[in-house]
Every structure is written in structure tokens, then in C-alpha cells.
Amino acid sequence: xxxxxxxxxxxxxxxxxxxxxxxxxxxxxxxxxxxxxxxxxxxxxxxxxxxxxxxxxxxxxxxxxxxxxxxxxxxxxxxxxxxxxxxxxxxxxxxxxxxxxxxxxxxxxxxxxxxxxxxxxxxxxxxxxxxxxxxxxxxxxxxxxxxxxxxxxxxxxxxxxxxxxxxxxxxxxxxxxxxxxxxxxxxxxxxxxxxxxxxxxx
Amino acid sequence: xxxxxxxxxxxxxxxxxxxxxxxxxxxxxxxxxxxxxxxxxxxxxxxxxxxxxxxxxxxxxxxxxxxxxxxxxxxxxxxxxxxxxxxxxxxxxxxxxxxxxxxxxxxxxxxxxxxxxxxxxxxxxxxxxxxxxxxxxxxxxxxxxxxxxxxxxxxxxxxxxxxxxxxxxxxxxxxxxxxxxxxxxxxxxxxxxxxxxxxxxx
Numbered sequence: 001x002x003x004x005x006x007x008x009x010x011x012x013x014x015x016x017x018x019x020x021x022x023x024x025x026x027x028x029x030x031x032x033x034x035x036x037x038x039x040x041x042x043x044x045x046x047x048x049x050x051x052x053x054x055x056x057x058x059x060x061x062x063x064x065x066x067x068x069x070x071x072x073x074x075x076x077x078x079x080x081x082x083x084x085x086x087x088x089x090x091x092x093x094x095x096x097x098x099x100x101x102x103x104x105x106x107x108x109x110x111x112x113x114x115x116x117x118x119x120x121x122x123x124x125x126x127x128x129x130x131x132x133x134x135x136x137x138x139x140x141x142x143x144x145x146x147x148x149x150x151x152x153x154x155x156x157x158x159x160x161x162x163x164x165x166x167x168x169x170x171x172x173x174x175x176x177x178x179x180x181x182x183x184x185x186x187x188x189x190x191x192x193x194x195x196x197x198x199x200x201x202x
Numbered sequence: 203x204x205x206x207x208x209x210x211x212x213x214x215x216x217x218x219x220x221x222x223x224x225x226x227x228x229x230x231x232x233x234x235x236x237x238x239x240x241x242x243x244x245x246x247x248x249x250x251x252x253x254x255x256x257x258x259x260x261x262x263x264x265x266x267x268x269x270x271x272x273x274x275x276x277x278x279x280x281x282x283x284x285x286x287x288x289x290x291x292x293x294x295x296x297x298x299x300x301x302x303x304x305x306x307x308x309x310x311x312x313x314x315x316x317x318x319x320x321x322x323x324x325x326x327x328x329x330x331x332x333x334x335x336x337x338x339x340x341x342x343x344x345x346x347x348x349x350x351x352x353x354x355x356x357x358x359x360x361x362x363x364x365x366x367x368x369x370x371x372x373x374x375x376x377x378x379x380x381x382x383x384x385x386x387x388x389x390x391x392x393x394x395x396x397x398x399x400x401x402x403x404x
Contacts (some may be wrong), residue, residue: 007224033319038323041321071232072223086404087402087404088404103284113322113323114322116319116322116324117318117319117320118319118323119377120315120316120377121240121244121315121316121319123242124272126379127330127377130378130379133378135338140264147230149279151403152401152402152403152404153399153401153402154401156402157399157400157401157402158390158399161387161390161391161394162376162399163392164371164374165367165370165371165391165394165395167374167377168367168371168373168374169366169367169370170369170374171370171374171377172366172369172373172374173366175318175321175322175373175377176331176332176335177328177332180280185363188360188363189367191369192360192363192364192395192398193394193395193398194396194398194399195398195399195402196395196396196398197355197359197360197364197395197396197397198356198359199355199356199359199395200289200354200355200359200397201353201354202288202290202354202396
């Protein structure tokens with residue numbers, strides 16, 4: 001390895017996030033969110049709590065939305081996608097455990113509302129949210145792919161649309177503050193998406 | 203009429219919005235939104251443009267979100283809900299003309315994104331948005347009620363859920379900045395909500 005290559009490697013490793021400090025900052029961010037709420041959440045407050053320099057945090061998270069989204073993701077990845085053996089069961093589990101029920105029973109609903117809000121006026125936040133959504137939906141579509149393999153839906157079933165309809169319903173109820181009511185309708189939502197309106201005839 | 207009653211009447215009339223000035227302020231608000239965008243929109247900028255006092259505006263619109271929502275509504279009410287003779291046609295028209303297509307081709311998408319964003323952290327904005335949604339959805343449900351009367355859907359069809367699924371899809375795409383793509387999928391969305399996933403078998 002030439003000196004030049006070594007330098008490049010070293011620089012690129014140095015530029016990567018350091019997992020230990022990253023966890024410490026996420027811990028601090030979570031604590032700030034719990035104690036001060038969205039209104040009191042800032043890179044400054046997190047730096048103070050983490051006993052870290054603001055530049056360290058800004059290097060990894062250029063704005064507060066990205067940091068909030070990473071706190072949110074940490075909770076999310078602790079929850080596996082359901083694999084119940086049927087598409088209906090998987091989608092109901094997805095709504096109950098990953099979306100409506102998840103937001104209703106934790107700080108995460110409030111954090112995610114703030115992330116979505118900030119993505120409406122800040123281009124960086126919008127990009128972070130779009131990337132997160134794309135990544136999550138790719139995983140969610142595996143539920144439809146498994147259903148295809150089982151022959152529950154045809155080869156050409158529109159996995160993107162099925163997942164979008166389920167996620168959209170959850171977002172809408174979150175953003176209107178109607179999670180309580182929505183949590184009683186998850187079966188009806190999934191049954192409508194899969195089977196349509198019962199008794200409908202054109 | 204006693205003096206007392208007269209005073210009460212006068213006071214309550216005085217407290218009502220004055221339609222002429224209200225229109226002038228909405229005109230000014232729309233002009234500010236067009237010229238300066240969401241970031242430059244403030245009660246102060248609208249007052250300057252309307253040559254009105256800030257207190258006059260604040261008396262009618264306690265915060266900028268309510269004023270933005272009223273500019274948005276003015277565009278909205280100019281568009282009638284579709285009545286095509288079929289629920290499928292009505293819901294596609296609803297998505298195309300009142301939601302996805304409406305937001306895509308006008309300032310309204312940007313304004314509505316800002317309204318939804320502000321409703322996530324401001325209680326007054328949240329109330330205004332909830333009230334507006336409740337009012338609009340009551341009108342939208344008439345599409346399902348007409349379908350009931352025609353025998354297209356059974357008496358116990360869940361009109362709230364049908365409308366919610368359609369509106370939710372549109373909101374989600376708006377908030378992710380995916381209206382362009384969504385505008386090509388409005389028929390597929392309505393067909394899935396009404397008939398389910400083609401070829402689905404549990």
C-alpha cells in the first residue's frame with residue numbers, strides 16, 4: 001500500500017461515523033426528546049447532554065431532522081417485520097406493530113410527526129425522509145413477495161401500491177392525531193386493500 | 203328590542219368577519235404566497251400588502267396557518283365534487299381534480315404541505331386542519347351515499363374508510379413529493395380500494 005492510498009483509507013475511515021460516539025449521541029438525543037420534547041430538541045441541547053462538541057454532531061448529522069430520524073430508526077429496527085404465513089396477517093401486524101400501534105404507544109409518533117413536518121419545508125429533511133421511506137418500503141414489499149411465492153397474489157400484483165395504501169392510511173391518521181381510532185380499524189383497512197369494499201358491484 | 207339586546211346584536215355583528223375586507227386580505231395573502239412563497243409568508247407581510255393593520259388580521263386569523271388554509275379553501279371550493287354516475291368515476295375524479303392533480307398543478311400543493319406541517323407542532327393549526335378535514339370528508343362521503351342509493355355498495359358500506367383510504371394515499375404522495383408518479387396511478391388506487399388486489403385469494 002502506498003502512502004497515498006493509506007492516507008485515503010485513513011481519511012475515509014476517519015470520515016465514517018464512529019459507532020461508539022454515534023450511539024452516545026443517539027442516547028443523548030433520545031434523552032433530550034423524552035425530557036424536553038420536540039420544541040426543546042436542538043443540536044445544541046444534544047451536544048450539551050452528550051458532552052460532545054457541536055461540530056462533531058454537525059459532521060454526522062447536518063440538521064436536527066436527520067438526528068431525530070436516526071433516533072426513530074433505532075426504535076424501529078428493534079422491531080422485526082411480521083411473518084405470519086399469510087399476507088393478511090402480515091399487513092395487520094405491520095399496521096399494529098410497526099405503524100399505528102407503534103406510534104400510539106411511544107414517543108415515536110411525536111418524533112415522526114416532527115420529521116414529516118420538517119420534510120415539508122427543508123430539502124435536506126425531505127431527502128432523508130424519502131431515503132428512509134424507500135429503504136423501509138423495500139423491506140415491507142417482501143411481505144407481498146412472500147405472498148406471491150405462496151400463490152396468494154398473482155405474479156404481477158402491485159406490491160408498491162399495496163404497501164403504499166397501508167402506509168398512507170397510517171400516516172394520514174398519525175398526522176391528524178387520530179391514532180386511537182385508527183388502531184381499531186387495522187383489520188378493516190387490510191381487508192379493504194386486499195378484497196375491496198364488501199358487496200361492491202360496478 | 204331593548205337597548206341591551208340591540209347592543210348584543212351589534213357586538214356580535216361587529217365580531218363577525220367583514221366579507222369585503224376578508225376577501226381583500228385573502229387576495230393579499232394569495233399574492234404574498236405567490237410572490238414570496240411559504241418562507242416569506244407572515245401576517246406582517248399580508249398586512250403590508252393589504253394595507254391593513256396587523257390587529258385586524260389577527261382578530262380574524264389568530265395564526266398564519268389558518269390564513270393559509272383559507273387561501274387554500276378558496277381555490278378548493280371553486281371545484282365541485284364529481285358526480286359521474288359511478289363510484290369508481292367519482293373517486294377517480296376526486297383524486298384527479300381535488301387531490302393529486304389539484305396539488306400538482308398549482309400553488310395549492312405547497313400551501314397544503316405547509317398547513318399539514320404546521321399542524322404537527324401547533325395545536326391551533328391542528329384544530330383548524332382537523333375541522334377542515336371533517337367538513338371536506340362529510341361532503342366526500344356523499345359520493346359513497348349516492349353509490350349506496352344506486353345499489354353499487356351495500357347499506358353498511360364503510361364510507362369513512364373508503365374516503366379515508368383515497369385521501370390518505372393522496373396525502374402520503376404529496377408529503378413525499380411524489381405527486382407526478384401518483385397522478386399516473388389514480389385509477390389503480392381506486393380499483394384496489396373498491397375491488398381489492400386482482401387475483402387475491404387467502
